[in-house]
Amino acid sequence: MLDQAHRLRELALAERHLTSDGTRVSRRISVTSGKGGVGKSNFSLNFAILAARLGRKVLLIDADTNLANLDILLGVSPKYNLSHVLAGLKGVRDILVDGPEGISILPAASGNLEQVLHEGIGSGAIIADLNSLEDDYDIVVMDTGAGASRTVLDFTLFSDIIVLLTTSEPTSITDAYAMVKLISAEKADVEIKLLVNLVRNKQEAVEVFDKLSTVINHFLKIEVHYLGYLPRDISVERAVHMQEPFINAFPKSPVSVQLKFIARKLIQVGEIQDDGAGLFGGFFRRGS
Template identity: 45%
Template sequence: MIEDKKQKAEDRIRYTTDLQRIIAVSSGKGGVGKTNFVANLALFYASLNKRVLVLDADLGLSNIDVLFGIAPKYNLKHVLLGEKKIKDIIVTGPLGIMILPASSGIRELTKLTDKHRLKLVSELDEFDIPFDIFLIDTGAGISDNVLFFCSAAQETIVVVTSEPTSIADAYALIKVLSRDFQERHFRILVNTARSEKEAFDTFRKLAIVADKFLGLSIDYLGYLPFDPHVKDAIIAQKGFIAMYPNSNFAKRLAGIGKKVLDNPLSEVKGNIQFFLKKALRVG
């Protein structure tokens, strides 16, 4: 117990000096646990005294606020319509996590216009609330919105499961980002794996086709095990690692979170204005 407390204290000190990180988390296929991963990753970083900002970038079907049991009054729709500033819509989740909620059931926002994108660039450029980690929970698939947010971030984590459709769709996402947006670095997280072997076999299948057809060497971030209690945490609208801190899932998520912090990409892009303008191909 004493050693555990000592280790946690050392972790808090160690992980409070990193540079700002802006990370998109995406997937080729829906239903792979992407948003649940983002929510728990945010909780882990917040437990290390990180200032965490989460953008729910699934603009038509928001979920982050639901997972945290929050009912925001305003969301990105109000920002894009010019009714609110970004700092006005922030809601605070557990451990002080700052959340920029999206709208749900708003068809018009499932495809951002150039006007909407420029508005978002302007708002984020003026955003003056400090953060250490900015997690962008994109939608699934290869829609314009997903590609926009992935290409805008400094780093992209692609969540995949062992299902053949998930692997195929993850490859499609990587292919489009590589071909059309010149993205060259992807980190792969295998979710709901039944074993370490299953997880690595899943990654290997994706890595082989990415290397053969795209000339890409993708990074294996690790895996999260299947755990039937994940559903219980979602129903309870609480983070899984908060409800089951000693589970194998929680321990592996902590390892993944530390790995991301310990290994920033060497070609990290610039500030918010820079990387969003890169995605827009303006300026």
């Protein structure tokens, strides 16, 4: 008899997105924010784990150079990262780190990525490797740094879905608006989903969404979708201290319960738009 995980995996395989020539296209989700420290890395990691549990093969790209890095959240220290690939010491697949529930993590600090994407260092072979890597996965989750560096913008522009995090603080909301403005200046048809973190309840989150989406709609003429909220929950901080994902350390906590709703919603939404260029192929074309 098939076990649950196996059945889910089979279902996911059946759902894989195919282009007209029969090749698979993975869904790219970038996680971004205007202001820093609003919960991107915690969301990315725990969402990636839930997506894996829902039967998806997940690549999590750690594109952040900040202290709250995915490796610290997991208590692992990757031996190699993209700089070793750039130096010709390792191949892209050699630097992958095994995460929980079979997710793969690509330690790709943004400084390195900038080198690949904009200075052309390492050139075609690395890009081809990165593109073929993407083909191995159903979902690519990109945990970006905060704010509007060129690399963060590139990640968001080459995503099928942008998960934009904000809190209810006016500074965070203002910075989220600024981020949407930058993104929309370069790409009109973006799919932005707002996730309001660190709130007391759903009402607080909906108020933030209403305020922000109204202003964005009025001034930028684009529609932002409501993805959901995560409550302020001491479990997150505790899990960070334990260097364990909160979804594993505290699976029944309020934040975990909410994230499970969000993960299902995010995975099952809409059809992806294939721009015909692989993630890194797209980057490479822009930067070269």
